[in-house]
Amino acid sequence: MGPLPRTLELFYDVLSPYSWLAFEVLCRYKNIWNVSLQLRPTLIAGIMKDSGNQPPALLPRKALYVKNDVRLLGQYLQVPIHLPKDFFFVIFEKGSLTAMRFLTIVKLEHPELLEKVSRELWMRVWSRDEDITEPQSILAAAEKAGMSTGRARELLERVSTPQVKNQLKETTDAACKYGERKGGS
Structure with a gap:
């Protein structure tokens, strides 16, 4: 019997192309x-708000770099x-709030489908440059992942219940806490 697996947490948002790349590599090789x-x-x-960081797309040189980097990494x-x-409309106007709330409730109630959804x-x-904000779009993704329509x-x-909102906020706060320095250096 080999060593027990190490736990690795992946905090992610489907709005992030780098998160998707990391997700696929980790799922592939876990x-x-x-x-x-x-x-x-x-x-x-x-x-981004907690860290005071700006999305790379708002910084012209980083935006050019990210465009090429994501293509090559893909x-x-x-x-x-x-x-x-x-790109700007999808990222900055539409966002991913409802999609991420949906994934939060999937994790709570159907964790076995979280990866696929x-x-x-x-x-x-x-x-495919398709929507992820409208209810029909989220339903289509869930159904394609194997979840029943009902x-x-x-x-x-x-997705707008206090339980789901609070869980997503708690998870986001936990991700932000990973950035805090420990030990004072």
Whole structure:
């Protein structure tokens, strides 16, 4: 019997192409690397706000770099990633709040489907340039991931409940706390 797997937490938002790349690599190699992967849906906007960081797309030189970097990494890692045609509208106007709330409730009630539903949402926004904010879009992703239509509708109706909102906020806060320095140096 080998060593017990190490736990690795992935805090992610389907609005982040880099999160998708990390997600796919970790899912692909978790067994080989003997990792127990804990998927943690999080709001990247909350992390940006907490850190005082600006999204790379708002900084012209970083935006150019990210565009090329994401394309090359997608090719190298064999992830079918393509920037949405109206990148700024998708990222800054539409966002991912409802999608991330939906993933939060999926994690709470159907953790066995979290990986598949997450991947389908990433495929919609980053591979097929499709919506992830409208109820029908989220339902389509859930159904493609293997969730029944009735169950997906039931979960979607509960994305604005205090339980789901609080859980997403707690997870985002936990991600932010990883950035705090320990030991005072």
